[in-house]
Structures are given as structure tokens and as C-alpha cells.
Amino acid sequence: MMHLVKLELKKGNLARHIRGTLIACAIIIAVMLMMYFIKDSDSSGAVFKNQLDMLGGIDTLTRATFIIYASSLLSSLIIGEYKDNTMSLLFAYPISRKQLMFAKLSIVFVWCFFSIALTNLLTDALMLTIDSHFGYAGTPVSSGDLLLHAGSVLTQAVGAAGMSLLPLVIGLRRKSVSATIISSIFIVMIVASNNFGVSLSSIVAIPLSLAAIGVLGTYLSFRNIDRADVA
Amino acid sequence: MTQIIRTQMLTKSYGPVESVSNVSMNVRRGEIYGFLGPNGAGKSTVMKMLLGLVRPTGGEIELFGERLLPGSNEHLKRIGHLIETPVFYERLTAEQNLELHCEYMGYPNKQAIGEALRLVQLVGTENKPVKQFSLGMRQRLAIARAICTRPELLLLDEPINGLDPEGIQLMRGVFRRLRDEWGMAILISSHLLPEVEQIADTIGVINQGRLLREVPLDSVRASTTEFIEISTSDAALAAFVLTEKLGVTNFKQTGERTLRVYGTELGQEALSKGLILNDVPIESINRRHHTLEEYFFDIIKGGNGHDASRQAGA
Structure with a gap:
């Protein structure tokens, strides 16, 4: 399995995706900085109620970004291979097609998880350092809250990584890059939307169940792949 | 000489339309089999069924003396192929594409890559990204990829397409060499007889999904x-x-x-x-x-x- 993952990474997309992930991370930091420094026009207070609120904001933005980014990974690793017909080359190798798909999906899952975790870590550290200097966010976060937040980030990252596979269900059916990316945007709109301070993802069970649905749904979409016509 | 491909009543239907109908063909070890028929006759579909890319709706396939079962893939280690237009990982170089192919095929001998590139006269282009290749070069590279793992059976779908006369001549020589020196069986499809009549040992004629005749070329001559x-x-x-x-x-x-x-x-x-x-x-x-x-x-x-x-x- 690891061998298949390595071969997938050898196909020349690795550098492109590292660059893409770094750009996404930079944009998240830039947006957070803008939100931090541009105060509400109708109030004198900052956008964030306290530091914990700020960290929550970073987490939501990061997950939303990387669920959508994962759909571009799915597009390049799977949909793209169908579109340029290299999938028929791949499926004519003496390797189970399911294994080939698992290798591709595990790259997306792991990439999405680590992108979320590391971007959170980096952006949190940066914003907390800045806030310790300017103090716009108000009440500092306690070390206990910070630990709880770290736990939540990791759980939510697992959830987001699972959910990030869901767009493939639609993308695979239509062999369409745009359908894959648009369905990821829908998923983000549902799970990262914020109504009166409560988002669906703030209830831990929801992102985790959606993740389970994502993994299961994706598996079901290619369970017959070994017997399907490729071209 | 034993058979390397044997199909019996092989059929593929898409809804009510049979694109391949009751094809019973026999390719022997070490022979070049010219698979002749007009465009849309069903040649590519038969080849795709042999590779497991398309699932038959009827009949059976025997490869290397063993019946092909749905989902089986072990036989693919022994087959090289070029089906329809040659596709590659465009950003990778010619050599990287072939290396990747060898890795997926579980073929450890990397020297074979150089040998295959020499055979199709692509030496010197190893480090060039495939996206810079012309159609003729891509065709040759696809043939190099198909043969670099030294398969026992080669499936080539219109391999002459896009080659200049010199390239066609070169490929004919390569195919003969593969048969005579490496003992490879080669199934070559074409819609033009002159492309295959100079090298084929047997000709199978297919039209509208039906194999109309399978005959040793010598006896026809x-x-x-x-x-x-x-x-x-x-x-x-x-x-x-x-x-x-x-x-x-x-x-x-x-x-x-x-x-x-x-x-x-x-x-x-x-x-x-x-x-x-x-x-x-x-x-x-x-x-x-x-x-x-x-x-x-x-x-x-x-x-x-x-x-x-x-x-x-x-």
C-alpha cells in the first residue's frame, strides 16, 4: 500500500500540491490578520470576543479551506486520471483497482488532516503571539482551554478529512472536476455555516458522523470498480 | 505451438447493441496476429476485454491457457499493450514514465528501459517531458513502454498511427524482432491491410463485431x-x-x-x-x-x- 502511495506521489503532483497548500495557509493567515486588525465599523470592539473565539474562527476557516482544497486533490488524483485516460493505463496493471483507489484516497485523507492540523498550529501560534502584543482579542486563553482546543482541532480535522472524500461520490459519477469542487463547497456551506454562534461542526458528533458517511459513501461509489468498464 | 489467446463466443453488448458478437479467436505463442477490420468493427473492444478494461457480457477468454475470471489481474504482468491513443503522465520525462510503468508492473530490471528506448530509436529523449513529444514520438514511446517489461503477449491497437514512413519501417522491424528473438506473441489491430500483411502470420478479419475469417496469411497467399x-x-x-x-x-x-x-x-x-x-x-x-x-x-x-x-x- 505504501508502495502505491509512493508511486502516486511520483506522478509529479507533489511539488504543485505542497505549493498550493502553502498558498492556502498564507491566505488563511492573511484573512485572519485582516479580521484581527480591521475592527467592526459599528462597534469599538474587535471581531473576536476573546482569544478562544479567535482560535475557533481560525479552525473553521482552515477546515473550510482544506475541505475545498481536498476536492482539487481528488480531481487531480482521480477525476483527472479518468479525464486524460491514464486511469485505463493504471487499471491495466496487475494490481487490484480497489487498492489503487485506496492509495489515492489515503493521500487525500492524510493530506487534508495534516494541512488542517499544521495550519491551525501555525496560525494559532502566530495570532496568539500578535494578540499578546496588541491585545485586541481580549480575554487570554488558559492553558487548559488551549489543550481542549487542540483536542477539538484534531477531532475536527479527522472529521474534515473524512468529509473531504465525499465530493468524489458525485465527481466519480460524472467524471467532472467542477462537480467535485462544487460539491465540496456545498459540504463546507453545510458544516461550517455559523448560525447565532452555533455551527453544525461545533457538535463533535456531526462532523464525525459526516466523516463516517464520507468514507463509507466513497467506498460504496467504487466498490464494484474491479468489475466496471473503464473505457 | 500452443495458444496464448483463445476466446469463445466473446460478446459485448451496450444495451441492445452488440459491439462484439460471438468472437472466437485464437492467437498462438510467438506469432504476429493481424486483427483487421474497418473503424468501429470492434477491434479495440476485443483488446480491452483481453486487458480486463471492458467486461464481456457473454463468452469466455482464455489467456496463457487459463480462463480469465472477473477481477483477476495476475495475467496482466505478462501483457504489454497500447490501446487507442498513447497516454502518459505528461509532466514526467520519457524515462520517468517508463520507470513508473516498471514499478507498477513489478518489473525490477531498470536496464530494460534503456534497451526498449534503443529499440524504438528514442535514445537521447529520456529526460524530455512527454508533453514536448510529437505524436510519432509518443507512439514509439508507448511501444517502448509496452515492451520494456518483456511481456509474452503484446496487444497493439493501431500502433502505426501517427508514424512517418521511416517510423513504420522501423516498427515493422521491431515487431519481427520481438517475435523472432524474444518469442513474443503480438496482436496488432489495423484498418489497413498493407500495415499488417508484411509482418502478420495470421489474419483475423472482423466487421460489425463479428470475426468473419481467421486464416494463416501464407495459405491466403x-x-x-x-x-x-x-x-x-x-x-x-x-x-x-x-x-x-x-x-x-x-x-x-x-x-x-x-x-x-x-x-x-x-x-x-x-x-x-x-x-x-x-x-x-x-x-x-x-x-x-x-x-x-x-x-x-x-x-x-x-x-x-x-x-x-x-x-x-x-
């Missing part, structure tokens, strides 16, 4: 009929004289002004003398061979090669 072609401005009179005066019944009118006389005991001289004496205006009279192209064209058109010509004239 041996049996291609000699005939006398008469060109005249009065074909009706010539036909009358042939039947009524000269007792020749085995002939066929092939055009407004031409007739072909098959297997007659009368020689060319006797025929021309007989026709002239009966006032048939003759423009030319020549002894000719029925070409292979005509033979196969007749089969595709629903006839029976030159045998059909005989019967039609009789």
Missing part, C-alpha cells in the same frame, strides 16, 4: 487466384462470346468495361484469339493476381474472398 482481366468496350458481347462460343463459365464482370476470367484452361492467347475472331473489341487483356487487399475486402463486404468471385461468375 498460396491460394490467391490468378485471373485474366479483359478490358473491352462491349462487355455484354464479350460475356456472350465467353459463355456461348468459348465455353468459359467461370468469369465475373467487375466493371462496365472489365471482365475477369478465373481458372480457365484456355490461355491468355487462346482467349484473346477467340474474342477477336468473334468481333469483341478488346482494349487490353492481362494475366493478374487477385490481391490480398481484394481478398479481405471481399470478406468484409460479405463475400467469401476470391471463392465468391468464382461462384458469382459461374
Whole structure:
């Protein structure tokens, strides 16, 4: 399995995706900085109620970004291979097609998880350092809250990584890059939307169940792949 | 010589349409099999079924003496292929593409890559990204990829497409070498007989999904009929004289002004003398061979090669 993952990474997309992930991370930091420094026009207070609120904001933005980014990974690793017909080359190798798909999906899952975790870590550290200097966010976060937040980030990252596979269900059916990316945007709109301070993802069970649905749904979409016509 | 491919009543339907219908073909080890048929005849579909890319809806396939089961893939280690247009990972170089192929095929000998590139004369382009390759170079690279793991069976779908005359010549030499020196069996599809007739040992003719004829090329060559072609401005009179005066019944009118006389005991001289004496205006009279192209064209058109010509004239 690891061998298949390595071969997938050898196909020349690795550098492109590292660059893409770094750009996404930079944009998240830039947006957070803008939100931090541009105060509400109708109030004198900052956008964030306290530091914990700020960290929550970073987490939501990061997950939303990387669920959508994962759909571009799915597009390049799977949909793209169908579109340029290299999938028929791949499926004519003496390797189970399911294994080939698992290798591709595990790259997306792991990439999405680590992108979320590391971007959170980096952006949190940066914003907390800045806030310790300017103090716009108000009440500092306690070390206990910070630990709880770290736990939540990791759980939510697992959830987001699972959910990030869901767009493939639609993308695979239509062999369409745009359908894959648009369905990821829908998923983000549902799970990262914020109504009166409560988002669906703030209830831990929801992102985790959606993740389970994502993994299961994706598996079901290619369970017959070994017997399907490729071209 | 044992069979390397054997299909029995192989069928593929898309809804009510049968794109391949009851194909029973036999390819022997170490032979070049020319798979001949017009565009859309079902050649690519048969090849895709052999590779497991398309699932048959009927019949069975035996490869290397073993029946192919749904989902089985072990046999793919022994097959090299080029189906339809050659596809590559465009950003990778020629060598990286071949290395990746060897890794997926579980073939550890990397030296074979250089050897394959030498065979198709692509030495010097190893480090060039494939996206910079011309169609002809891509075709050659695809053949190098298909042979670099030294498979026992090679499936090549229209491999000559996009090659210049020099490239075509080169590839013919390569295919012969692969058969003679490496003992490879090669299934080559084409819609043009001249592309395969110089190298094929056996020809299978397919049209509208049906395998119409499978025949060793040598026996076709041996049996291609000699005939006398008469060109005249009065074909009706010539036909009358042939039947009524000269007792020749085995002939066929092939055009407004031409007739072909098959297997007659009368020689060319006797025929021309007989026709002239009966006032048939003759423009030319020549002894000719029925070409292979005509033979196969007749089969595709629903006839029976030159045998059909005989019967039609009789």
C-alpha cells in the first residue's frame, strides 16, 4: 500500500500540491490578520470576543479551506486520471483497482488532516503571539482551554478529512472536476455555516458522523470498480 | 505451438447493441496476429476485454491457457499493450514514465528501459517531458513502454498511427524482432491491410463485431487466384462470346468495361484469339493476381474472398 502511495506521489503532483497548500495557509493567515486588525465599523470592539473565539474562527476557516482544497486533490488524483485516460493505463496493471483507489484516497485523507492540523498550529501560534502584543482579542486563553482546543482541532480535522472524500461520490459519477469542487463547497456551506454562534461542526458528533458517511459513501461509489468498464 | 489467446463466443453488448458478437479467436505463442477490420468493427473492444478494461457480457477468454475470471489481474504482468491513443503522465520525462510503468508492473530490471528506448530509436529523449513529444514520438514511446517489461503477449491497437514512413519501417522491424528473438506473441489491430500483411502470420478479419475469417496469411497467399482481366468496350458481347462460343463459365464482370476470367484452361492467347475472331473489341487483356487487399475486402463486404468471385461468375 505504501508502495502505491509512493508511486502516486511520483506522478509529479507533489511539488504543485505542497505549493498550493502553502498558498492556502498564507491566505488563511492573511484573512485572519485582516479580521484581527480591521475592527467592526459599528462597534469599538474587535471581531473576536476573546482569544478562544479567535482560535475557533481560525479552525473553521482552515477546515473550510482544506475541505475545498481536498476536492482539487481528488480531481487531480482521480477525476483527472479518468479525464486524460491514464486511469485505463493504471487499471491495466496487475494490481487490484480497489487498492489503487485506496492509495489515492489515503493521500487525500492524510493530506487534508495534516494541512488542517499544521495550519491551525501555525496560525494559532502566530495570532496568539500578535494578540499578546496588541491585545485586541481580549480575554487570554488558559492553558487548559488551549489543550481542549487542540483536542477539538484534531477531532475536527479527522472529521474534515473524512468529509473531504465525499465530493468524489458525485465527481466519480460524472467524471467532472467542477462537480467535485462544487460539491465540496456545498459540504463546507453545510458544516461550517455559523448560525447565532452555533455551527453544525461545533457538535463533535456531526462532523464525525459526516466523516463516517464520507468514507463509507466513497467506498460504496467504487466498490464494484474491479468489475466496471473503464473505457 | 500452443495458444496464448483463445476466446469463445466473446460478446459485448451496450444495451441492445452488440459491439462484439460471438468472437472466437485464437492467437498462438510467438506469432504476429493481424486483427483487421474497418473503424468501429470492434477491434479495440476485443483488446480491452483481453486487458480486463471492458467486461464481456457473454463468452469466455482464455489467456496463457487459463480462463480469465472477473477481477483477476495476475495475467496482466505478462501483457504489454497500447490501446487507442498513447497516454502518459505528461509532466514526467520519457524515462520517468517508463520507470513508473516498471514499478507498477513489478518489473525490477531498470536496464530494460534503456534497451526498449534503443529499440524504438528514442535514445537521447529520456529526460524530455512527454508533453514536448510529437505524436510519432509518443507512439514509439508507448511501444517502448509496452515492451520494456518483456511481456509474452503484446496487444497493439493501431500502433502505426501517427508514424512517418521511416517510423513504420522501423516498427515493422521491431515487431519481427520481438517475435523472432524474444518469442513474443503480438496482436496488432489495423484498418489497413498493407500495415499488417508484411509482418502478420495470421489474419483475423472482423466487421460489425463479428470475426468473419481467421486464416494463416501464407495459405491466403498460396491460394490467391490468378485471373485474366479483359478490358473491352462491349462487355455484354464479350460475356456472350465467353459463355456461348468459348465455353468459359467461370468469369465475373467487375466493371462496365472489365471482365475477369478465373481458372480457365484456355490461355491468355487462346482467349484473346477467340474474342477477336468473334468481333469483341478488346482494349487490353492481362494475366493478374487477385490481391490480398481484394481478398479481405471481399470478406468484409460479405463475400467469401476470391471463392465468391468464382461462384458469382459461374
